[in-house]
Amino acid sequence: MTDSTKPTVLIVGGGIGGVALGMLLHKAGVPFEIYERATTVKPLGTAMNFNATTAVMMKQCGVYDEFMAVAKPFSAVQVGNTHRTIDYKIDFSEQEELFGAKGFIISRPDIYDLLVRQVPKEHFHLGKKVISSEQTNEGVILRFSDGTTAEGHILVGADGAYSSIRQHMYDQLKKEGRLPATDGEPLPFSSLCLVGQTKSLDPSVFPSLALDESQVMTVLIKDTPYACSIFTTKKNTVAWAVGEILDENRSKEGEKNEEWGPGAAEAMCQLSRDFPVISGGEKPLTMGDLIDWTDKDYITKVMLEEKVFETWYDGRIVLLGDACHKINPAGGAGATNAVHDAVTIANWIHALPPNPTKQEIESYFEEYKKERLPKAKEAYDSSRMFKSISSKSYLGWIAAVCFKHMPSWMNRTLLSSMMAYRPTVSFLPDAEDKGTVKPAHQHSLETRRILKERQEAATTAAVKA
CATH class of the missing domain: 3.50.50.60 (FAD/NAD(P)-binding domain)
Structure with a gap:
């Protein structure tokens, strides 16, 4: 042509x-x-x-x-x-x-x-x-x-x-x-997710950042419908997500779910603050630490279809x-x-x-x-x-x-x-x-x-x- x-x-x-x-x-x-x-x-x-x-x-x-x-x-x-x-x-x-x-x-x-x-x-x-x-x-x-x-x-x-x-x-x-x-x-909804990415961290704070390979981890939170995932990146940031698998009733609610609206992401941040994170170090870290190390403007809550x-x-x-x-x-x-x-x-x-x-x-x-x-x-x-x-x-x-x-x-x-x-x-x-x-x-x-x-x-x- x-x-x-x-x-x-x-x-x-x-x-x-x-x-x-x-x-x-x-x-x-x-x-x-x-x-x-x-x-x-x-x-x-x-x-x-x-x-x-x-x-x-x-x-x-x-x-x-x-x-x-x-x-x-x-x-x-x-x-x-x-x-x-x-x-x-x-x-x-x-x-x-x-x-x-x-x-x-x-x-x-x-x-x-x-x-x-x-x-x-x-x-x-x-x-x-x-x-x-x-x-x-x-x-x-x-x-x-x-x-x-x-x-x-x-x-x-x-x-x-x-x-x-x-x-x-x-x-x-x-x-x-x-x-x-x-x-x-x-579109059927299956889960909701809170996502974010920390600022660049010193590996002494999050030791697995020093490893040559990205650490891709999912922690299943006992007695809850939640799971936390982390991904260490080349730029020494920790990308993270907190996910919830929805049951049949909630999956049908979609965008009308009452959790949507101003403050929805903040509410889920508070809910997940104590969830444990595996950092590769001796100091026990939680999702709250990752949330605090993340610019709040870039924390989002999404419904996944x-x-x-x-x-x-x-x-x-x-x-x-x-x-x-x-x-x-x-x-x-x-x-x-x-x-x-x-x-x-x-x-x-x-x-x-x-x-x-x-x-x-x-x-x-x-x-x-x-x-x-x-x-x-x-x-x-x-x-x-x-x-x-x-x-x-x-x-x-x-x-x-x-x-x-x-x-x-x-x-x-x-x-x-x-x-x-x-x-x-x-x-x-x-x-x-x-x-x-x-x-x-x-x-x-x-x-x-x-x-x-x-x-x-x-x-x-x-x-x-």
Whole structure:
């Protein structure tokens, strides 16, 4: 495609997935714009797990070394108790041998900053709240609350669990009788979480910060529905979370829950102050210490939803990340799956024919969904398994027994089911993958064949002319 025949992509949502897609489209030479409703981007959130499944893409984009400079490797998830001892570990130590790269813990602000710096500033627009979206046979139109509009050829909804783009698209599909009943149901809530990240600490205060590997720990608080998690980072901060698994009645209350409102985060801070923390030192620390070491403006309380939608696209509109699959963070798969979506969408957009029609765009988005929906469902199931550990339910007990006594061959099988799929950017030079487990089939690499055949046909036609 020439510059004049490439489709212009409008991305709504400037989170991890939206920015990753912007970075990839920029490298593909595809025109794009990112629209984010927030007027400023706050460094909110805790830590994220980026494993071997995203290493290939980062290496191809030339950001892997910079990523490793601000991320800390980890080899296990440790599960402890209120006596500040470890009951068992979930082993990830073979990740590099099996899949060619280590797993890393990185604070959300750090990975976001790294990705957003890869996107030219003139393509990133803040304070753009979408009030309506429309598609025609010729293109898409966005209207914003500030009275401005934007036009393009493709619209990507990367605007989170309560995506306005998904809602607009679903409203139209429902009018036409084309929306599956399950997609029209409200998002189910499964848990609530208080999250934050401390200032940089001296390792003498929190000794496990001095270790070469990130300490990823979950402490189950006895006789309560709560669990505390910590993640030590490269910058000597402690990212932390206090989670509560909701019962069936409370999970239905959603945003109407009476705990929401001013002071909700503070109330949960007070409730969890005495919960024990494992710091690696002799001095017993609590969640209260971590809370006191955290800027209060960056402590947030969030309700966590879980759902994989069946409808991911319609015509020129396609969804990405939480907008089409909201995965519980217990398995650390939310951000990685948003990046996987971005790679797959970018591969298919790059392979579109010149001046693509609405039907051609939709057919390529069908191929995107064909690859990503099964993987999103696998991640959803895996995250629910990890979540059960904190639930103190019968299923949680079974999961704990399995992890405690899991033989090494079974652990490798489990890891392979989670990390054999390592998406490659089809239009960038391949990165070396030294993993002993061969990468799983990636349907969007078919775009290389499509482009080669199109180029050969064009050359033949030119010779005949």
